[in-house]
Structures are given as structure tokens and as C-alpha cells.
Amino acid sequence: MNPSGQNVRVDLGSRSYDISIDAGHLPTIGNLTRDWLQRPTGQSLKCFVVTDTNVLQPHANTVKAALTEAGADVRVVCVNAGEASKCQKETFELYDELVDFKADRKTAVIAVGGGVVGDLAGFVAATYARGLPFVQVPTTLLAMVDSSVGGKTGINHPQGKNLIGAFHQPQGVLVDTETLSTLPDREYRSGLAEVIKYGVILDADFFAWLEANIDGLNNRDPEVLRHVVARSCELKAYVVKEDEYETSGLRAILNYGHTYAHAFEALSGYGKLLHGEAVAIGMICGSKLAKSLGRIGDTEIQRQVDLLKAVNLPVEVPDAMQQKPDEILNCMLLDKKTVAGDLKFVLPDRIGHVETIGNIVAEQVVACLS
Numbered sequence: 001m002n003p004s005g006q007n008v009r010v011d012l013g014s015r016s017y018d019i020s021i022d023a024g025h026l027p028t029i030g031n032l033t034r035d036w037l038q039r040p041t042g043q044s045l046k047c048f049v050v051t052d053t054n055v056l057q058p059h060a061n062t063v064k065a066a067l068t069e070a071g072a073d074v075r076v077v078c079v080n081a082g083e084a085s086k087c088q089k090e091t092f093e094l095y096d097e098l099v100d101f102k103a104d105r106k107t108a109v110i111a112v113g114g115g116v117v118g119d120l121a122g123f124v125a126a127t128y129a130r131g132l133p134f135v136q137v138p139t140t141l142l143a144m145v146d147s148s149v150g151g152k153t154g155i156n157h158p159q160g161k162n163l164i165g166a167f168h169q170p171q172g173v174l175v176d177t178e179t180l181s182t183l184p185d186r187e188y189r190s191g192l193a194e195v196i197k198y199g200v201i202l203d204a205d206f207f208a209w210l211e212a213n214i215d216g217l218n219n220r221d222p223e224v225l226r227h228v229v230a231r232s233c234e235l236k237a238y239v240v241k242e243d244e245y246e247t248s249g250l251r252a253i254l255n256y257g258h259t260y261a262h263a264f265e266a267l268s269g270y271g272k273l274l275h276g277e278a279v280a281i282g283m284i285c286g287s288k289l290a291k292s293l294g295r296i297g298d299t300e301i302q303r304q305v306d307l308l309k310a311v312n313l314p315v316e317v318p319d320a321m322q323q324k325p326d327e328i329l330n331c332m333l334l335d336k337k338t339v340a341g342d343l344k345f346v347l348p349d350r351i352g353h354v355e356t357i358g359n360i361v362a363e364q365v366v367a368c369l370s
């Protein structure tokens with residue numbers, strides 16, 4: 001346990017790991033990595049750090065220095081910032097770098113960045129030599145509260161979001177909330193969408209707490225941020241512990257808003273709409289669908305709209321998407337929850353509780369776009 005911060009344990013038997021949450025402890029990554037990999041000082045350590053062009057200078061260089069100080073042989077590889085890097089070309093360029101680095105099965109892949117770097121580097125770690133140890137150092141709010149935890153890794157197919165991927169749990173996650181000080185406003189707000197998602201799917205009290213702390217959320221108040229990150233990680237760790245591979249159905253609740261969101265992201269061109277923005281709009285589409293099925297009323301929709309708008313997230317489907325109902329339905333057929341052409345949606349029946357529902361007719365799905 002870090003003395004001033006907080007640890008959240010992801011309890012997965014032999015694949016269990018800690019999320020170490022604190023402010024300003026990024027320079028301890030060298031010793032933490034040695035602990036998590038069970039590689040005491042004196043034993044060799046090879047680290048392959050993946051980052052992006054916006055994160056290299058403010059944060060990945062600190063990680064490199066700390067790992068070098070801890071005696072590691074370090075290579076840093078920097079990909080272009082943005083969703084377009086979650087692709088086949090970047091994946092194979094990272095494999096080439098690993099070959100050149102003479103990586104072996106004990107070489108650790110360390111992702112320093114947002115969800116793009118985490119998903120891409122995690123997929124490379126899952127597949128190179130059939131699996132390398134992996135450490136997550138998330139530097140966006142979205143990555144701290146969601147993508148760095150739970151082991152979903154992957155890249156996009158031009159037609160379908162995250163279509164190529166693997167489950168590969170990290171050995172540990174270091175969340176230094178001070179790294180958020182350099183995060184642009186739009187990216188910060190994108191992360192708040194996944195935070196609000198947790199309130200809707202699992203925790204009505206947390207949703208109400210978010211409603212009561214809008215100023216703190218907008219001002220990035222350190223205490224508010226600490227609670228947001230810790231509570232989100234606890235909720236995600238609980239879901240992942242219960243249903244690591246999304247087989248029982250529980251983990252699918254983390255997909256609330258995502259059936260619509262992933263279609264919007266793919267069809268508008270990856271990166272135009274940020275993931276969290278697409279999720280915000282998708283949650284409102286999902287709630288309208290829930291209302292049309294008689295599962296919730298206007299109040300539950302309005303509370304979500306108000307909270308999302310209060311933190312400056314979009315809630316309306318962009319015009320260009322409203323013009324493409326057939327493409328959206330086709331894209332949804334590629335969603336990983338779809339079985340035998342039956343689209344599945346995670347729908348609320350109150351704030352704090354959702355269920356996965358199938359057998360929904362296409363007209364109802366499309367009607368919620370406007």
C-alpha cells in the first residue's frame with residue numbers, strides 16, 4: 001500500500017493486481033514495476049515503454065528516468081497521438097521495435113498514456129511471443145477510471161471499433177492524478193462520461209454525489225478527482241472480478257451507451273468524436289430506447305441529460321449520424337454483444353441499475369437517434 005494514497009485490488013486469483021492511486025508518485029514507477037514483476041533490485045529488467053506524441057515530454061520521460069534509475073534497460077517508442085493509432089499498421093510497427101529491442105518473454109511492456117496507448121500496447125503485449133508482462137500508467141481521466149483496468153486490449157477495424165483484441169490483464173496500474181494537470185479540457189470531459197456511466201449502471205448514490213459536485217468536477221478539484229478515480233476503479237474492479245471474460249453477462253453492463261457510441265465513432269471516422277463524447281450521446285440514445293420499451297420515464301433521462309450537459313458533454317446525435325440509420329444498424333451488427341443478428345442493448349430501469357436486452361426491432365433503435 002502506498003502511504004498517502006489508495007490501493008484498489010483487482011481480485012482475479014493468479015492474475016490479481018493492484019491499482020496504485022496517488023498524486024505525484026509517477027517517479028516511483030521503477031520500484032513498483034520491480035515489485036509487480038517480482039524482479040528484485042539486482043535482477044535484470046527490460047522495459048518497452050509505449051507512449052504518444054503528447055505524453056512523451058510531460059510524463060513518459062519521467063517514467064523512462066525512473067525505470068533507468070531502478071536499473072532497467074529501457075526503450076521508449078512513441079506513436080502518433082489519437083484514435084487512428086489503434087490500427088494494424090501501428091501494431092506491426094511495435095512488433096518490429098520489439099524484435100529490434102531483442103525482447104524476450106520477461107520484457108515488460110509499459111503503456112504510458114490514454115486509452116489509445118493502453119489498448120494498443122496491451123494488445124501488442126498480449127500477442128507478442130504469446131504474451132509479455134504488461135503495466136499500465138494511465139494519463140487521461142478516461143484511462144484512469146476505465147481502460148487501464150480489466151484487461152480489455154485491442155485495435156479498431158475500419159468498420160468496427162475494438163474488433164481485434166484480447167483479454168490480457170496488467171501486472172499493475174499506476175494512477176498518478178497529477179498527470180491530469182496537462183490534459184486538455186475536451187479530453188478531461190470525455191473521461192467524465194465513463195464516470196457518469198458507472199453511476200447509471202451500478203451506483204445511484206455515486207450518481208447523486210456527482211450531481212452534487214459539479215463545480216468540483218468542472219474545476220478538477222483534487223479531492224473530487226481522488227474520489228472519482230477511486231470509486232470508479234472500485235466499481236470496475238468489482239465487475240471484472242465477477243465476470244473477467246464477459247461470459248456471465250455482468251461485464252456487458254460496462255457497455256452501457258456503447259452500442260450506439262461505437263457506431264458513431266466508426267461512421268464519423270475514428271477520432272472525430274472522442275470516445276467519451278460518443279458514449280455520452282449513446283447513453284441518452286440508450287435511455288430513450290429504454291423509455292420506448294417502458295423501462296424508465298422522463299425523469300431518469302433528464303437527470304442524465306442535465307449531468308452530462310453540466311460537465312459540457314454532448315447529448316444530441318450529430319446531424320450526419322441522423323442521416324445514416326441503415327449504416328448505423330449495419331455497424332451495430334458488428335458489435336461484440338450481437339449474436340445471430342440479434343442486437344443487444346444495455347438499458348437502465350432506474351438510475352443505478354441496468355440490464356442487457358435483446359430482440360429489439362430496428363425501427364425502435366433508429367427512432368432514438370433523434
Ligand SMILES: NC(=O)c1ccc[n+]([C@@H]2O[C@H](COP(=O)([O-])OP(=O)(O)OC[C@H]3O[C@@H](n4cnc5c(N)ncnc54)[C@H](O)[C@@H]3O)[C@@H](O)[C@H]2O)c1
Pocket residue numbers: 052053054055058059081082083086113114115116117119139140141142143146147148149150151152153162179180181182183184187190191275276
Ligand atoms: N480497454 C478498455 O476497457 C477501454 C475502456 C474505455 C475506453 N477504451 C478506449 O480508450 C480510448 C480512449 O482513451 P482516451 O480518452 O484516453 O484517449 P487517448 O488515448 O486518445 O488520449 C486522449 C488525448 O489526450 C492526450 N493525452 C493523454 N494524456 C495526456 C496528459 N496527461 N497530458 C496531455 N495530453 C494527454 C493524448 O495524446 C490524446 O491526444 C478509445 O480507443 C476507447 O475505445 C478502452
Ligand SMILES: O=C(O)C(=O)C[C@@H](O)[C@H](O)[C@H](O)COP(=O)(O)O
Pocket residue numbers: 146150152161162194251252254255258336
Ligand atoms: O471494460 C469493459 O468491459 C468495457 O466495456 C469498458 C468500455 O468503456 C470500453 O469502451 C470497452 O473498450 C468497450 O469494449 P468492447 O468489448 O465493446 O469493445
Ligand SMILES: [Zn+2]
Pocket residue numbers: 146194258275279
Ligand atoms: Zn468506453
